[in-house]
Amino acid sequence: MLTKKPMTLSNGKQITPKRSFVPLYIALVLAFSILSIRVTDFSLATLIARGQQFNVILSQLFDVKWSFVHKVWQPLLETIKMSLLGSLLGSIVALPLAMLSSANIVRNKFVAGFFKFLLSVLRTLPTLVVALIATFIVGLGSFAGTIAIFIFTISYVGKVMYEQIENIDMRTFEALESFGLTKFQAFRYSVLSEILPNFMSTSLYCFEGNVRYASILGYVGAGGLGLLLNERLGWRDYGSVGAILVTLVVTVVLIETLSETIRQKLQ
Numbered sequence: 001m002l003t004k005k006p007m008t009l010s011n012g013k014q015i016t017p018k019r020s021f022v023p024l025y026i027a028l029v030l031a032f033s034i035l036s037i038r039v040t041d042f043s044l045a046t047l048i049a050r051g052q053q054f055n056v057i058l059s060q061l062f063d064v065k066w067s068f069v070h071k072v073w074q075p076l077l078e079t080i081k082m083s084l085l086g087s088l089l090g091s092i093v094a095l096p097l098a099m100l101s102s103a104n105i106v107r108n109k110f111v112a113g114f115f116k117f118l119l120s121v122l123r124t125l126p127t128l129v130v131a132l133i134a135t136f137i138v139g140l141g142s143f144a145g146t147i148a149i150f151i152f153t154i155s156y157v158g159k160v161m162y163e164q165i166e167n168i169d170m171r172t173f174e175a176l177e178s179f180g181l182t183k184f185q186a187f188r189y190s191v192l193s194e195i196l197p198n199f200m201s202t203s204l205y206c207f208e209g210n211v212r213y214a215s216i217l218g219y220v221g222a223g224g225l226g227l228l229l230n231e232r233l234g235w236r237d238y239g240s241v242g243a244i245l246v247t248l249v250v251t252v253v254l255i256e257t258l259s260e261t262i263r264q265k266l267q
Contacts, residue, residue: 057238064246065239072228072247079224080251082146083210090153091203097154098161099187104170116162122155127213131222142223149210149217153203160202164195197266204259211255215248 036042099105101115127148134144168191176186218226225248232240 060238061242064242068240068243075225075228079214082142083214086146086149087207090150094154094157097158101162102165119158131217132220135221140221145217145222201263
């Protein structure tokens with residue numbers, strides 16, 4: 001920490017600037033960076049020596065095997081279907097969970113805390129791990145991937161929505177409750193109408209991400225495009241991998257463009 005010398009203002013008054021913690025922050029960043037390099041066995045020499053392999057693989061990826069594209073459509077549609085279904089069902093279930101997690105709606109701190117903890121636990125679970133567990137329960141295929149996406153969507157949308165609910169003006173909600181409406185009725189006619197545009201926007205954004213996430217769930221047998229991608233990578237067929245990636249990029253861009261248009265109209 002550095003202590004700066006007192007400064008004299010134009011009116012003759014002296015002030016002493018606050019101590020600067022910038023050198024301490026820089027030292028901590030450098031220390032953690034050095035520690036990370038040692039823990040991860042990072043080697044710049046190895047990266048330079050074998051970095052040429054990146055160029056070899058990239059050159060093969062960009063040499064797209066267009067004849068393979070017709071084999072991509074079916075897994076791609078499967079990926080979109082399980083993303084759409086998982087996102088839709090997850091968003092629907094997330095809304096009541098968000099309500100039960102909101103401390104300004106549910107006055108019982110234990111109940112609100114329990115559902116917040118539940119959403120935190122669901123967010124902690126990696127999607128690939130959930131998909132792997134789901135394959136043990138329901139078997140291989142897109143159903144397991146749909147379950148993984150469903151759980152991730154609940155955790156993501158639920159957290160965003162309960163944070164918004166806790167920051168809204170509660171006067172209308174309280175007034176409706178005083179008129180004799182139940183908590184759910186008051187929520188429906190006051191809070192829901194206010195958060196609905198953001199709920200739709202968040203759900204669409206989550207769907208965009210889920211299409212990308214679903215494309216790798218095939219690595220654990222959860223169906224979709226990832227299964228084909230894993231197979232082609234295993235065979236070192238990088239031209240076919242390039243065709244898969246190009247198709248996926250175009251699909252994601254189209255979905256994001258459509259989603260952005262819808263979100264703008266909702267706002």
